[in-house]
Amino acid sequence: MFNKLIVALMPLAPRFIVKMISKRYIAGExxxxxxxxxxxxxxxGFLTxxxxxxxxxxxxxxxxxxxxSYLELIMExxxxxxxKNISLKPTAMGLGLSEDLANEYITTIVQKAHEAGVFIRIDMEDSPYTDQTLDMYDRLRIKYPQLGTVIQxxxxxxxxxxxxxAAITGNLRICKGIYKESPQIAYxxxxxxRQNYLKLVREMLVSGAYVGIATHDPFLLDESLKIIDELKITKDKYEFQALLGVPIVKRLEALVSMGHRVRIYVPFGSEWYAYSSRRLKENPDVAGYVLKNLFVQN
Ligand SMILES: Cc1cc2nc3c(=O)[nH]c(=O)nc-3n(C[C@H](O)[C@H](O)[C@H](O)COP(=O)(O)OP(=O)(O)OC[C@H]3O[C@@H](n4cnc5c(N)ncnc54)[C@H](O)[C@@H]3O)c2cc1C
Structure with missing residues (x-):
C-alpha cells in the first residue's frame, strides 16, 4: 500500500529528484x-x-x-x-511490434557479438514474451554458443x-522475476x-550447465552456496549476479574474495526516466526497495 502511494506520487516529484535517486542504479546516460x-x-574484482x-x-x-546502439556497444x-558481456531486452528490439522484426535485429546483434567475441544474454520480460524469447534462444544458440537467456x-x-x-547444456541466468504476473501462471x-529458485539452480548445476545466480536475497545466496558445496561444483560452472547500486557490495566482495565469479548488471542510457517510472509502476515493491536503500550504504 505504502509502495503504491510512492508510485502514485512519483509524477509530482521533480525530475532532478528522480534522477538523484535513480543515479545509484544507472551508470549514466x-x-x-x-x-x-x-x-x-x-x-x-567484479565482472559486468x-x-x-x-x-x-x-x-x-x-x-x-x-x-x-547495441551494435555500437558491442564494439565498445x-x-x-x-x-565482454551484454544484456538485452527483446521488446527493445521490437518484439512487441513483430516477432520477425525482433528476430532479425537480435540475429544481427548476436552475429556481430559472435564476431567480436562478446557474450549476449537475452533478458526475460513479462509472460506474453516468454515463449517467443525461449524460441529465439533455442534457435540462435545452435549457431552462436556465446548466448544465454533468463528464467524467472x-x-x-x-x-x-x-x-x-539444462539438457542441452544451455546458459541461464536464474532470477525471481520482476514483473507482476497472475496467480494462474506464477507463484x-x-x-x-524461493523454493522454486533453489530447485532451478540445483537442476542447472546437477546437469553441468552454466548458471548465473542473480539475486540479492541473502537466504538464496547462502542456500545456493550450500548446493554448490554439496555437489562439488567447480567455480567455472556458475557465477553470482547483482544489479548495479543494490547495497550488498560487502557480501559481493566477500564472494569475490572466496574466488567466486560475481557479475554486476550495469544499465545506462538516456531513457532512464521513462525506464525508472515504468519499472516502479509495474512493480511497486521496487519503490519500497529504492526507498529503503536510500538509507543503506552497502
Ligand atoms: C543481474 C540481474 C538480472 C536480472 N534480470 C532479470 C530479467 O531478465 N527478468 C526479470 O524478470 N527480472 C530480472 N531481474 C530481477 C529479479 O527478477 C528480481 O526482481 C530482483 O533481483 C529482486 O529479487 P531478489 O532475488 O534480489 O530478492 P528480493 O527479496 O526481492 O530482494 C532482496 C533485497 O535486494 C534489494 N533489491 C532487490 N531488487 C532491487 C531493485 N530492483 N532495486 C533496489 N533494490 C533491490 C532490496 O534491498 C531487497 O530487500 C534481475 C536481477 C538481477 C540481479
Whole structure:
C-alpha cells in the first residue's frame, strides 16, 4: 500500500529528484559512462554485463535505433578492457511490434557479438514474451554458443523450461522475476518463489550447465552456496549476479574474495526516466526497495 502511494506520487516529484535517486542504479546516460563504471567494477574484482535502458519500443524506427546502439556497444565492449558481456531486452528490439522484426535485429546483434567475441544474454520480460524469447534462444544458440537467456523462478512453468535448457547444456541466468504476473501462471508467495529458485539452480548445476545466480536475497545466496558445496561444483560452472547500486557490495566482495565469479548488471542510457517510472509502476515493491536503500550504504 505504502509502495503504491510512492508510485502514485512519483509524477509530482521533480525530475532532478528522480534522477538523484535513480543515479545509484544507472551508470549514466552514455556509453562512455558505462565503460567507466565497468572499469571501476573490474578494479574491485567484479565482472559486468552492460545493458542499454529501453524496452517496448513503439515503432520500427525506434527498434532500428536500439539495434544500432547495441551494435555500437558491442564494439565498445570489445575494445575496452572489460568483461565482454551484454544484456538485452527483446521488446527493445521490437518484439512487441513483430516477432520477425525482433528476430532479425537480435540475429544481427548476436552475429556481430559472435564476431567480436562478446557474450549476449537475452533478458526475460513479462509472460506474453516468454515463449517467443525461449524460441529465439533455442534457435540462435545452435549457431552462436556465446548466448544465454533468463528464467524467472516465480513462473510455474520454469522447472520444465530449465530442464529442457539444462539438457542441452544451455546458459541461464536464474532470477525471481520482476514483473507482476497472475496467480494462474506464477507463484505469489515469497517462500514458494524461493523454493522454486533453489530447485532451478540445483537442476542447472546437477546437469553441468552454466548458471548465473542473480539475486540479492541473502537466504538464496547462502542456500545456493550450500548446493554448490554439496555437489562439488567447480567455480567455472556458475557465477553470482547483482544489479548495479543494490547495497550488498560487502557480501559481493566477500564472494569475490572466496574466488567466486560475481557479475554486476550495469544499465545506462538516456531513457532512464521513462525506464525508472515504468519499472516502479509495474512493480511497486521496487519503490519500497529504492526507498529503503536510500538509507543503506552497502
Ligand atoms: C543481474 C540481474 C538480472 C536480472 N534480470 C532479470 C530479467 O531478465 N527478468 C526479470 O524478470 N527480472 C530480472 N531481474 C530481477 C529479479 O527478477 C528480481 O526482481 C530482483 O533481483 C529482486 O529479487 P531478489 O532475488 O534480489 O530478492 P528480493 O527479496 O526481492 O530482494 C532482496 C533485497 O535486494 C534489494 N533489491 C532487490 N531488487 C532491487 C531493485 N530492483 N532495486 C533496489 N533494490 C533491490 C532490496 O534491498 C531487497 O530487500 C534481475 C536481477 C538481477 C540481479
Amino acid at each position: 552514455d556509453t562512455a559512462s558505462a565503460m567507466v563504471a565497468c572499469q571501476q567494477l573490474k578494479q574491485q 554485463t552492460v545493458d542499454i535502458l529501453g524496452e517496448s519500443v513503439t515503432s520500427n524506427d525506434q527498434a532500428r535505433e536500439a539495434r544500432d 565492449v570489445a575494445k575496452n578492457n572489460i568483461a 523462478a516465480y513462473m510455474h512453468r520454469s522447472l520444465d523450461d530449465v530442464k529442457k535448457i 505469489q508467495d515469497a517462500d514458494e518463489v
